[in-house]
Amino acid sequence: MTESEILDGCRRGDRQAQRELYLRTSNRIHRLLLRMIRDSEAALDLAQATYLKAFTRIGQFDGRSAVATWIYRIAVTEALQYFRRQGRDVDAADSLDIVDPAPDSARVADVRMDIEDALGMLDPVDRTILLLRYDEGHDYRAMAEILECAEGTIASRLHRARQRLRLALKNGYCLEEDAPAAHQMR
């Protein structure tokens, strides 16, 4: 089935076309949600919500991006709304100071941090940006489409997210601003 055939089928509500679209995208969507949310059951719920929304609103897909990008956008929106429902600040990066403690600081953690824990310490938007770029391989244009922001802001947001991730990996659990958030994610 070509993408065009799949889309036509989905617009008619054809179950085989819907399943084909699901099969082609669900591994990546599920993986992204799992890493964003860090809760396997909630990630499944959000994946289900994503596809229900995609299939029931496929008539509103305007074809300006790839259909997979559009589904990513729905998934990311669902995930960020999930965080908001949990009372999480999804985009706190602007208000956080990045502090790189001296190597001999007492705040430096003894344990080198696991990558998932380090990602979990970032605010959800920073985490999403890193995952969309490096785990999902989206270019800046697609990322801007998924995150509904200007393409020009992606490079700076990525830079900041990389800085924060690097610090988290280097310093363990000493990013005090984010530490409580990391525990809430568990």
Next chain:
Amino acid sequence: MGQMMSCIQPQQLGAFFDGQLPDAQRAQVQDHLKQCPDCMRQLADLSALRDRIVEFQSGDPPPELWQSIEESLDAKEHRDSAFSVRQLVQLTVRRKLAAAASIAAAIGIIGFAAYWFGRGEPVQAAAIDFSILLDSLSDGAVEAFDQFVAHHGGRLIDPANAHRQAPRLDFEVPAELPGGWRRENTYQLDFGGTPGIAARYARADGEILATVFHPPVKTEDFGSHRDFPCVIGKHRGHSVQVGDWRMVHLTDPSTCHCVLIRDTDDDQLAGVMSAIAPRSEPVQNNDH
């Protein structure tokens, strides 16, 4: 050997690493890297960071995920608007098996109730589907608003009767709004059996503005659009931006006041909000 350019800014090096630099800048960075071990180290660091991000191992999603999606789609087809999409999602994968029997019974009861009480009338979605409005804006704001009104069973009413049609809501539909807006039509809407009110305003230049009032307990569905917290005048709320259009929602305990407007600043919007929600007190959160 020519003079070496100064070291590459980290953000630019990141864009180079991501393959997102224009050709000319890319060539410059490549030239610099050939002679700068520090920047090469930074590049290697980026590569190592990426490698750590992708090292995560995940399996395929369980087969139950597709089964749940398919069942929800089947259920939706069978009784189209008894559930909203958001309610369908409540049929979660993890609860799927345990809930199957009770959901089937619920669908039967709801279907019977819809038939008995609706007597052939379409049952309106419980959620407020703003995605219909937001997704259709590119086709024309008037058409998009009309679609939204039609989806929620809109009925043209005399604005003088608006409070009687939705007695639990606290709002105003003044004949004019700050900014040169004049009221055109007023509608009673049906949000899953609960009344709401909408009004359409127009300006001399042909621009339109829409207001929607609904109970705050109703779920809003923005489709694939994201809502962000905002502060308008003395109120906190949230807004959705679609191109030049902005839909702002300010909620108090009795009413969610929504305004759809294009190309406006917060001062003008604050004036509109004060006119349509004159008794609304500031709230400390933006929950619905």
